[in-house]
Amino acid sequence: MLTATWIADGALCLLLLGTLVMSIRLDRGLRLVRRDRSAFEALIGSLASATQAVSVGVQRLRSESERAAELIQRRSEEADRLATDLSFLIDRAERTGRRIEGALRDGAQADDSDGGAPVVGAAPHHSLAAVAEMVRGLATAKSGKRP
DSSP, X not given: OHHHHXXXXXXXXXXXXXXXXXXXXXXXXXXXXXHHHHHHHHHHHHHHHHHHHHHHHHHHHHHHHHHHHHHHHHHHHHHXXXXXXXXXXXXXXXXXXXXXXXXXXXXXXXXXHHTOOOOTTOOSOOOHHHHHHHHHHHHHHHHTOOO
């Protein structure tokens, strides 16, 4: 019976020794956690400030994008108005060009029927520059200004 008591006491000593070793390791781990806790709190604080800075940046970016969208919208509307004006001016220029071409053909036919010498520049096909010069001449004549 004495040996069973000694065996039980030995096992208890081994368990106590193991408990002591584990409590020392636990104490060291807790010290590390306590020491790193302040660093962790500082890290959380810097993360919070970075999150706040990102939030402000996103708000600024959103307002700038809205402002840019409004500017694009205004310029798009202005471009639409200018396209409409340009279309009107092109139609008007085409009508004026047809009138000038008709007047030139009528003048050339009248000169041919008179039997006179052909008028220089009265050919049925004119270059675009010549037609543009004629249009400018007509416009200045209508407005009363000299070219």
